[in-house]
Amino acid sequence: MVLRQHHLDDQQFTLISKALADPKRFEMLQRIAHQGPAPTCTCLRESLQLAPATISHHLKELETAGLVHIQREGKFAHITLRREVWKAYLKRLSEI
Amino acid sequence: MVLRQHHLDDQQFTLISKALADPKRFEMLQRIAHQGPAPTCTCLRESLQLAPATISHHLKELETAGLVHIQREGKFAHITLRREVWKAYLKRLSEI
């Protein structure tokens, strides 16, 4: 799959950096990235051992940072990594 | 210059992520990385507009995370980016 290029402005760059700073949130992101089919909140909750409210909070941070896309279908929220954003973040970091 | 490989354990990885989460601190790191001759605290202070105590605080965070090396010579502290650590961090991020 070819990813469209994504441009990170300073604000988004900072939001992403902050999002990654919490170990639990980074672990969430890792699971989201690895999982083939888009995982749901409950799925993450089981592996991370956090309360639903906490999962939801972290998920919102990841979404606000633009790192994940959340597709809400009925009861479920299917989460996917926005790889073009991730790639842009890595690129910017590597240009330090 | 060839960089020896550096291994990041989980704790250092988290410390680095936290260190990067503050915009001022990231800006400090950028200046340290760009500057040819190792800059001093005062040098950073002028470009970042922060109190000496605050610069010193951020610098300690960067040092604790292993991101920078501080060579203290007389009155001055010369700061350099530890590029092998930076490289290891980028590598780990890219393996998500």
Added chain:
DNA sequence: TCATCATTTCGATAGGTATAGAAATGACGA
């Protein structure tokens, strides 16, 4: 309709942290 389930929102709390003023430290030059 009603109970159940996934998720979100609200509200509270405990702990973390960016900031800087003031004082301490330690080196340097006069």
Added chain:
DNA sequence: TCGTCATTTCTATACCTATCGAAATGATGA
């Protein structure tokens, strides 16, 4: 020796945030 300068340490403060219980929301199936 003494004043100055770069840096650090101490301490306080204001703000931020990770966490979760409880309640709300909204969909699903019986």
